[in-house]
């Protein structure tokens with residue numbers, strides 16, 4: 001950061017203007033002085049007071065609720081002030097101008113959270129969780145963000161790092177005091193059993209990463225099939241608006257289109273694709289190429305086909321689950337060979353399709369803690385790798401070193417755990433060597 005960290009910063013912390021209320025937040029050593037200059041006086045710590053906000057020349061800018069939070073008991077850990085003003089552009093811009101004149105500066109993106117992290121108020125996992133909470137659009141995204149943002153996930157990683165460090169301390173004690181009677185050999189066996197248990201816990205956690213991805217980034221449902229199967233019509237029917245162009249001309253869709261739909265709190269992202277066929281048309285070829293990539297990356301493929309059509313299509317290399325759907329059931333008599341038949345024209349079968357998708361979704365996340373970022377996953381895999389190395393190792397000191405590396409990989413997820421510090425705590429509880 002180019003800016004000095006002890007600057008006092010301010011920012012509009014509430015949403016788009018105009019609005020009923022606009023909240024301007026101040027943080028840093030000059031926060032109270034600046035608020036005093038504008039509001040005349042401050043109420044007691046954390047108590048709201050109605051104040052007239054004035055410019056340097058005494059002109060009234062607005063009336064506001066003003067709250068002061070003395071550090072370290074504030075969001076950033078520094079002295080903070082919130083001014084709840086009327087949410088007009090002119091009011092906010094006048095207050096910004098006053099604050100700049102006093103010597104405060106506009107905060108950079110994420111700077112309040114960064115200060116909270118640097119002052120030990122939030123760890124990295126909590127900062128990310130908070131960002132997800134603010135961005136959450138579906139109920140499940142909100143719940144996942146709460147798990148992550150309010151310390152639950154951090155506590156889990158912290159407890160794992162602690163268990164590893166404790167195991168390492170015991171191993172090292174065995175190394176240091178090999179000749180003494182204080183550390184019996186069976187301690188070592190017990191330690192490795194415990195490390196083995198932890199290994200399976202972490203592996204299980206890693207395996208649940210897909211659930212986190214589905215909640216956070218959405219469940220990817222790709223509508224695929226030959227031209228004119230009715231793919232775009234289905235997308236429009238699900239979205240309840242005309243997102244995609246529909247014509248009777250085969251090869252209408254070329255670009256990959258998507259629509260996000262909130263289904264009972266789950267984000268579902270439906271993709272419409274170009275009809276799969278061999279084509280001389282370069283644009284269509286590109287569309288088909290993109291369709292194939294989308295199919296490969298799908299969580300669920302809806303394989304559409306007009307009932308009784310002779311273009312029976314099979315897809316190679318589909319890793320996702322596939323629902324075979326016969327379309328335009330309004331034009332055909334009932335048929336066999338499909339998981340489901342639908343009509344986007346009459347709406348027949350669409351409710352059934354929705355509930356089939358929901359059924360798959362509801363099993364994905366049990367509400368437990370899951371790694372939901374690539375960053376978490378990377379360090380978790382690293383930790384798991386080092387633990388396996390420790391479990392399979394020969395030399396005791398090398399195995400202890402692998403445990404240290406594993407704990408420090410876990411520590412990097414929260415950015416907080418200092419493994420050596422943990423070791424001090426643990427050793428101080430030992431009576432070996434006294």
Ligand SMILES: Nc1nc2c(ncn2[C@@H]2O[C@H](COP(=O)(O)OP(=O)(O)OP(=O)(O)O)[C@@H](O)[C@H]2O)c(=O)[nH]1
Nearest residue numbers: 227228229230231232233251252253275343344345
């Ligand atoms: N009767 C009837 N016609 C339908 C239905 N669904 C789609 N159609 C018609 O079928 C034709 C093709 O529909 P689209 O939705 O464009 O098909 P598509 O699979 O997206 O076609 P491409 O984008 O060309 O691959 C259009 O004329 C639609 O009106 C349906 O359920 N019933």
Ligand SMILES: [K+]
Nearest residue numbers: 228247249252
């Ligand atoms: K079409």
Ligand SMILES: [Mg+2]
Nearest residue numbers: 231232252253
């Ligand atoms: Mg189409």
